[in-house]
Amino acid sequence: MTDPILELRDLEVHFNTFDGRAEVINGVDLTVEEGETVAIVGESGCGKSVTAETVMGMLPQPPGEIVNGELYYRDEELLGDETAHERVKTESLGMIFQDPMTSLSPVFTVGEMMRDVMTYQNKTNVGWLEIFRNIVGRRDVSEADMHDRCIELLDRLQIPDPEGILDRYPIELSGGMRQRVLIAMAMLGEPEFLIADEPTTALDVTVQDQILDLLSEQVKREDLSMLYITHNLGVARRIADRIYVMYAGEIAEVGSCEDILDEPLHPYSRGLVDSVPKLTEFDREGIEGLIPNYTEPPSGCRFHPRCPAAVAGECDVTRPPRFELADGREVACLLYEDGLSPAAANEIAATEADTNRGSGTTHGRSSGPRESDESIESLTQRMEDANE
Amino acid sequence: MGFKSYVIRRTLAGIPVFIGLSILIFTLARVLPGDPARLALGPRASEEAVQSLREEMGLHDPIVVQYLDYMAGLFQGDMGISLTTNRNVAADLLYFFPATFELITVGMLIAIVLGIPLGIIAGQNKDEAEDNASRLFAFFGVSMPAFWAAILLQLLFAFHLGLLPATGRIGVEAPPRITGLMLVDSLVATDFEAFRSALAHLLLPAFTLALAPMADIARMTRSSFIEEFNKDYVHALHSSGIPGKLIAYKYVLKASFASTLTIIALDYGFLIGSAFLIEIVFAWPGMARYGVDAILANDINAIIGVTLVVGVVFIVANLVVDILYGYFDPRVRYGGDEE
Numbered sequence: 153m154t155d156p157i158l159e160l161r162d163l164e165v166h167f168n169t170f171d172g173r174a175e176v177i178n179g180v181d182l183t184v185e186e187g188e189t190v191a192i193v194g195e196s197g198c199g200k201s202v203t204a205e206t207v208m209g210m211l212p213q214p215p216g217e218i219v220n221g222e223l224y225y226r227d228e229e230l231l232g233d234e235t236a237h238e239r240v241k242t243e244s245l246g247m248i249f250q251d252p253m254t255s256l257s258p259v260f261t262v263g264e265m266m267r268d269v270m271t272y273q274n275k276t277n278v279g280w281l282e283i284f285r286n287i288v289g290r291r292d293v294s295e296a297d298m299h300d301r302c303i304e305l306l307d308r309l310q311i312p313d314p315e316g317i318l319d320r321y322p323i324e325l326s327g328g329m330r331q332r333v334l335i336a337m338a339m340l341g342e343p344e345f346l347i348a349d350e351p352t353t354a355l356d357v358t359v360q361d362q363i364l365d366l367l368s369e370q371v372k373r374e375d376l377s378m379l380y381i382t383h384n385l386g387v388a389r390r391i392a393d394r395i396y397v398m399y400a401g402e403i404a405e406v407g408s409c410e411d412i413l414d415e416p417l418h419p420y421s422r423g424l425v426d427s428v429p430k431l432t433e434f435d436r437e438g439i440e441g442l443i444p445n446y447t448e449p450p451s452g453c454r455f456h457p458r459c460p461a462a463v464a465g466e467c468d469v470t471r472p473p474r475f476e477l478a479d480g481r482e483v484a485c486l487l488y489e490d491g492l493s494p495a496a497a498n499e500i501a502a503t504e505a506d507t508n509r510g511s512g513t514t515h516g517r518s519s520g521p522r523e524s525d526e527s528i529e530s531l532t533q534r535m536e537d538a539n540e
Numbered sequence: 541m542g543f544k545s546y547v548i549r550r551t552l553a554g555i556p557v558f559i560g561l562s563i564l565i566f567t568l569a570r571v572l573p574g575d576p577a578r579l580a581l582g583p584r585a586s587e588e589a590v591q592s593l594r595e596e597m598g599l600h601d602p603i604v605v606q607y608l609d610y611m612a613g614l615f616q617g618d619m620g621i622s623l624t625t626n627r628n629v630a631a632d633l634l635y636f637f638p639a640t641f642e643l644i645t646v647g648m649l650i651a652i653v654l655g656i657p658l659g660i661i662a663g664q665n666k667d668e669a670e671d672n673a674s675r676l677f678a679f680f681g682v683s684m685p686a687f688w689a690a691i692l693l694q695l696l697f698a699f700h701l702g703l704l705p706a707t708g709r710i711g712v713e714a715p716p717r718i719t720g721l722m723l724v725d726s727l728v729a730t731d732f733e734a735f736r737s738a739l740a741h742l743l744l745p746a747f748t749l750a751l752a753p754m755a756d757i758a759r760m761t762r763s764s765f766i767e768e769f770n771k772d773y774v775h776a777l778h779s780s781g782i783p784g785k786l787i788a789y790k791y792v793l794k795a796s797f798a799s800t801l802t803i804i805a806l807d808y809g810f811l812i813g814s815a816f817l818i819e820i821v822f823a824w825p826g827m828a829r830y831g832v833d834a835i836l837a838n839d840i841n842a843i844i845g846v847t848l849v850v851g852v853v854f855i856v857a858n859l860v861v862d863i864l865y866g867y868f869d870p871r872v873r874y875g876g877d878e879e
């Protein structure tokens with residue numbers, strides 16, 4: 153196997169809050185291979201966005217603090233070297249944000265922003281004179297070239313009337329259009345690695361679909377690698393090759409899309425998958441409880457207060473290590489200790505869950521992505537409501 | 541909706557404000573205690589003379605009729621006779637107002653040119669030495685009485701350093717009056733000697749006047765700059781490789797300027813109030829003395845005239861700012877809604 157394009161090792165991030173020190177990321181390992189799309193899935197507040205911000209070098213510090221961990225991009229360590237991180241960020245990384253409504257400057261036209269992105273591509277040091285010239289509207293790069301490049305990208309993202317869009321302010325565009333513009337802007341810098349932080353969450357379901365299609369099209373076309381953050385398993389399945397299920401700042405389970413969706417091993421992943429409605433039975437199961445308090449995280453397995461299969465005296469004492477069950481298939485749950493086979497462990501987990509809740513949770517093919525989206529949406533919504 | 545229609549809508553919206561303002565001022569002036577006719581003629585005038593003057597001034601008519609009469613006159617440039625100068629108030633104002641206008645406008649320009657960079661420097665170095673220094677300065681600017689600052693500046697620049705004249709408007713022969721704005725008139729007459737002198741006379745009072753709004757502007761720029769800097773799009777622009785300096789001085793500045801503009805409009809209106817005091821300290825031949833005399837003499841037409849002019853300055857300042865606001869922030873043009 154070749155070296156991964158991006159590797160995160162044992163990341164720990166703490167936040168200083170009014171309530172004390174919150175251990176938000178607690179030992180996260182993550183790899184993305186060249187040309188691969190990896191999704192981090194978890195409910196809001198599980199630390200997935202913090203992970204993305206760390207990779208992007210945009211973690212607000214303070215209050216955040218990277219206590220431990222290494223980040224390798226093409227074998228170059230970045231967390232200990234700010235200039236290298238800055239360079240890699242401008243040269244190779246591109247980011248797509250969650251909220252297209254607030255991620256564009258409200259007071260400049262789309263064209264102006266795109267031209268600025270192009271002008272300063274791969275420039276890390278810019279003098280005052282240059283800044284001043286830009287403000288009065290002068291650039292060294294040819295306007296015509298930039299114009300063509302903008303139109304080409306807007307076209308590629310199927311934006312109608314690209315000429316007209318360039319002279320528009322973001323407020324004149326719909327959410328979907330703005331997200332397309334944001335993707336186009338991220339593509340302008342010809343990145344080789346994209347980080348997408350829930351780029352479809354703020355959009356209508358139908359628009360979500362289009363954006364996902366467009367995004368995967370770009371990724372294929374340019375042969376990009378991508379880290380995709382979402383709370384939505386349906387979305388993850390559509391776009392990703394592999395999924396990391398994240399819970400309370402830890403990786404609960406790693407596997408290919410099929411692995412996770414067809415045979416979730418970790419009780420938390422099971423909860424997530426089960427809350428996707430089945431075509432046949434259409435029952436919905438949420439996961440009881442809330443994301444834990446990070447200032448005093450639960451002892452042992454952080455999931456144990458909510459886990460239907462928790463073993464008293466074990467799960468609340470021992471922090472589960474990640475067991476590698478097969479190549480690229482990892483799960484952090486004590487049920488898989490002693491080389492228990494996935495099937496057997498699954499059996500235990502399933503029966504435990506059934507007796508606990510008194511309802512059948514069989515695996516089954518989940519329905520089309522759109523319905524699943526909604527279901528996870530409502531699950532997460534419920535969790536968010538409970539959080540407030 | 542284009543920028544042009546926005547400008548037209550804003551301008552039209554100023555008309556009802558002006559009408560409301562004129563009604564208010566007129567009514568207030570009429571219910572003031574004291575008989576203007578008696579005041580005009582003095583205590584020794586006969587009752588018949590007073591009565592006939594009241595008749596002549598229309599003081600017996602219902603107030604609505606009086607108001608309509610006044611407005612009809614106003615549109616023909618007749619604002620009534622001033623009881624103290626015996627000339628038409630319109631002519632008086634035309635004579636005195638340009639000096640005041642020149643003073644407050646130059647004062648405002650100074651406040652903007654110094655206040656905005658101060659605010660940016662403070663905002664960029666939040667809670668550091670630069671920020672504290674600029675906040676201290678702003679604190680002084682707002683809390684120092686203008687007449688006291690005026691005297692200090694006069695002492696320093698006029699008497700000790702001898703750099704600038706302490707009082708008056710011009711030290712050489714004035715250029716022929718065209719606009720009444722000394723700086724403009726001297727340039728039109730290509731009389732640079734007069735321009736230099738007019739500018740020198742203007743600097744001290746204008747700077748004194750600028751202190752308070754300068755502090756306001758710096759404070760506002762600082763806080764909106766800091767607020768704007770934490771917005772999502774700033775992170776997004778950063779991540780797309782646009783240099784930090786450009787984000788600060790182009791994107792954030794333009795977005796945060798809108799709220800600074802609001803303060804500028806308000807302050808511009810208030811400047812005309814503080815100018816009254818400054819004009820007297822610097823012997824500036826503007827509207828102040830005229831206005832004060834009018835109030836002391838209960839010279840109703842002059843009071844109404846002066847107050848109307850102050851009101852119109854307010855309205856126009858707000859209009860200009862509204863228009864600039866629409867220029868700086870396209871959201872405003874679309875009614876401010878998100879969709």
Ligand code: SF4
Pocket residue numbers: 418419420453454455456457459460461462463467472484485486487
């Ligand atoms: S370790 Fe225990 S509590 Fe944690 S997920 Fe596994 S069974 Fe549940």
